[in-house]
Structure formats: structure tokens, C-alpha cells
Amino acid sequence: MKKLMSLIFIFTVLVSCEDVVDVDLPDVDTKLVVDGLIRVDKDQEFVDVRIALRETSIFFEENEPVQAESVVISYGQLNNSGNFDNLSSSSLAEESPGSGIYVPDPNFSSDQRIRTTSAEPGTTFILEITYQGKYYFAQTEYAPTVPLDGVRQGDEVFFGEDQTEVIVSFTDNGDEDNYYVFDFMFGEFLTVEDEFFQGQQFEFSYFYDDKTNPGDEVTISILGATEEFYNYMDLVIEQTGNGGSPFQTPVATARGNIFDITGLDNVTVLDNVDRPNDYALGYFGVVQEYSQTLTIE
Template sequence: MKKVVVIIGAFLIFTSCEDVVDVDLPETEPRLIVDGLLRVDKSQEFIDVRIAMRETSNFFEDNPPTQAESAVIAYGIPNEFGEFDSLAFSSLAEEEPGTGIYVPDPNFSSDQRIRTQSAEPGTVFILQISHRDKSYFAQTEYAPTVPIDNLEQGDDILFNEDETEVIVTLTDNPDHTNFYVFDFGFGNFQALDDRFFMGQQFAFSYFYDNELEPGQQIRVSILGADQDFHNYIDLLVEQTMNNGGVFETPVATVRGNVFDITGLDNIDIFDNVERPNDYALGYFAVVQEFSRNLTIQ
């Protein structure tokens, strides 16, 4: 009899594991996502303008591409009063139908590409998007940077033996406070500022937590940044380092500089001080980039 009770008990335990738990997920209105990081290579004639647009979806689903009614980049140098005496424009069009990738319109009556010579310190770029009867606005100033002095592989470890260390060396510009964003590939970014090494040469280590194979080539880039873009990337990195899982409460909503200005008649309040829930996700930035390649030993 005892054996029968044990068997029945075990059966109940294992069958109970098959119960399906239905979780009521909140229904949220899709939100526009703008990936507008434009990297400027001064050795090229034109800026590689590629802006990806997606929409947020429900939990556990990919964010699908979306189409804008219009997308335009305006750029120029403001005067001492912050006003533009003249602006140049680049009209964007979807590169391929359904991709959500917007590039200078090749079918426009004139060349819509932006020359790299237009990206100079003080140049302000403005992105304007019309999407699902809403208007979005983002403004950024071109951010130059310094080249990478040296990139080499190290042999230290941080947590485990599978890590790969790379050592990056740069020389900071002493003329003003600088902010940097490093792209280590594989979706890995790192924000850095010069508060402790202003005007000096500085070297730091970055550890890849996935094991890299000998002979594998990696590409490391340094990007210019202002303080807002630096803080945005820093918060993104902090969020992605959170191992609490999809149900973990996030540290903060990572909001960028793309604002919903629908119905506003005063562009001076485009930052939505009185409309905290009206915004898009993502960021628009125009930054100088220097890159180096390294072959893993």
C-alpha cells in the first residue's frame, strides 16, 4: 500500500509540472524605434546615411521594420543666437520595400547625399520624421573624436579563462572636455569620458566574455560623443548587463533624443517637458569614427 501511495504521489508531482500558466501581458501601443547613429569617415566623400526604423512589439516578439511617411535631415551651423541663416536638406527614402532602412533618396531631382565636409565642429543636424500621423524631431551636433593610437591583445582575465583582453590606447584632446563611445563589435559598446586623463595618453582594457578563436579578426571603433549620447550609451550598457531576465524591473526607461512633437507650435519645448509619455525610442547622432582591426592570437 505504501508503494502505491508513493507511486501515486510521484505521478501527481510530475503531472502537475505540465500545467500551463497563462500570463496576461499588458497591451501597449507600438512605439517608434529610430536607430540613427551616423558614422563619419573623413576619408570618404559622403556620410554613410542609413537610418533604421522599427516598432516595438509584444513581449517575446521581434521588433518589426516600419515605414515612415517622410524622413528628412536638415543641417547647418547656427548663428550666435542659435538660429540658422541657411540649412541644407537631405530627403530620405526606404532603401528596399519593407526593410525600414532609410537612405538618401536616389530618385530625387538632385543628389541627396551629405558630403563629409559638411560635418564640422558646430554643425547641427536635425532629423524630422512623419510616422503614423505623428511628427518626430531629433537634433544633434556633430561630434569629432581622436584616433586610436594602439590596439593590442592582452593576456589578463577578469572573471574566467574564456575571456579575451584587448588593450586600447588613445591620446585625449586637451582643449576641452571629451566624451567617447567605443564599439567593440558583437553589439558591445563602452562609454568613456576624460575626467581622469584630460590631455593625456590613456590605455584601458576591455574583456570579451565570449571566447574568440585564434586567427579571428575583430574591429574596434572609437566614436565621438557629446555628454547626452555618452550618457545614453552608458545607460544602455548598464541595462544589458542586468541578468535578472525579461521580468526583471529595468533600472530606467532608456530614452534617447527623438521626441514626438505632434501638435506643438513652439519648437523650443520639443523635449516634451509637459508630455513625458510622448517620445520615440532610439537615438540620432552624427559622430566621427576611427577604427582598427586586430587578429586574435
């Protein structure tokens, strides 16, 4: 009987430990999240336009894809008066229902794809999104870049034996100040500016930690960047520690260039001085990309 009572007591304690504890979480305002980085490959006829829309969720839940009322990209050359001499537009539609991925509308009455010949230095791109009755606006200038001179594997280690060194080289354009963003896959990015090597070839090492094995292929890309995009990426990398793609989980304190201008009369004022909380997370950029693939030995 004593043994039986002991077992009943133990069972009761274990069951009590499985009681669900309800935690009251604070209400948080959701924000639109825009993955709007468009990479331009000049060897292709058309720009690969893909805009991903999601919305921040409450704690412990993944951000969910959302459906917008409209998504439009406009582009052209601005004159000295700040007006477009010629303005073209591309209407986007959801690639598949519920995906939240927007591409040039294949069912539009005319071809909505953007030709790569339209992406030239001095071309301004505008992204307009209408979502849940709000009007979001972003403006950026096309950012060209230079090709990679070479990518090769090194044999140095920075901290531990599990690291893999890759050595990247490129030659800077000496005619202007340039900014670069490097994509090393696995959500790992690096920002570089040409302050100390303008017009010269520059070589640097990057170290992968526990992400590559012999026989793996890694693709390394150099992206053009405006100064604004460079600063945004520099801040996001600093805050995330390169622990995931800045475009998948944008940092709330890293403000991009996508503003909620619903009801504003002057859309040229994009700093939202009087409305500091009216913006979307993420960034809209149109950048040239060159890539090289390396097989890890």
C-alpha cells in the same frame, strides 16, 4: 485488459498535458524605435547615412520594421540668434521595400547624399520623421573624435581563462572636455570621459568573454560623443549589461533625444515636460569614427 486500461490512462494524461493555456497579456502602447547613429569616416567623400525604423511589439514578438511617410535630415551652422545661416537637407527613402532602413533618396531630383565636409565641429543636424500622422524631431551636434593610437592583444585575464584581453590606447584632445564611446563589436560598448587624463595618452584593457577564437578578426572603433549621447549610452549599457546592441533593443526607460512634437507650436522646447510619454525609443547622433582591426592569436 488491465494493461490496456493502464496504457489508455497514460495516453489520456499525456494528451491533457499538451492543452494550450491562453494567457491574457496586458495591452501595451507601441513606440517607434529609431536606430539613428550616423558614423562619419572623414576618409570617405559621403557620409554613410542609414536610419533604421522599427516599432515595439507585444510580448514574445520581435520588433518589426516600419514604413514612414517621410524622413528628412537637415544640417547647418546655428548663429547666435539660434537660427541657421545656411541650411541644407537630405530626403531619405526606404532602401528596399519592407526593410525599414532609410538612406538618401537615389530617385530624388538632386543628389541627397551628405558630404563628409559638411560634418564639422559646430554643425547641427536635425532628424524629422513623420510616421502614422505623428511628427518626430531630434537635434544633435556633430561630435568629432581622435584617432586610435594602437590596439593590441594582451595576455591577462580578469575572471576566467576563456577571456581575451585587448589593450587600446588613444591621445585625448586637451583643448576641451571630451566624451568617447568605444564599439568592440558583438553589441559591446564602453563609455569614457577625459576628466582624469585631459590632453594625455590613455591606455586601458577590455576583456571579451567567450566571443573570440584564434584567427578571428575584431574591429575596435572610437566614436565621438556629445555629453548627451555619452549619458544616454552610459545608462543603456548599465541597464543592459552590454548584452546586445543598444540600437537594436533600446531600453524603454532610457530616453533618447527623439521627441514626438505633433501639434506643438514651439519646437525649441524638446524636454516634453507636459507630455512625458511622447517620445520614440533610440537615439539620433552624428559622430566621427576611427577604427582598427586586430587578429586574435
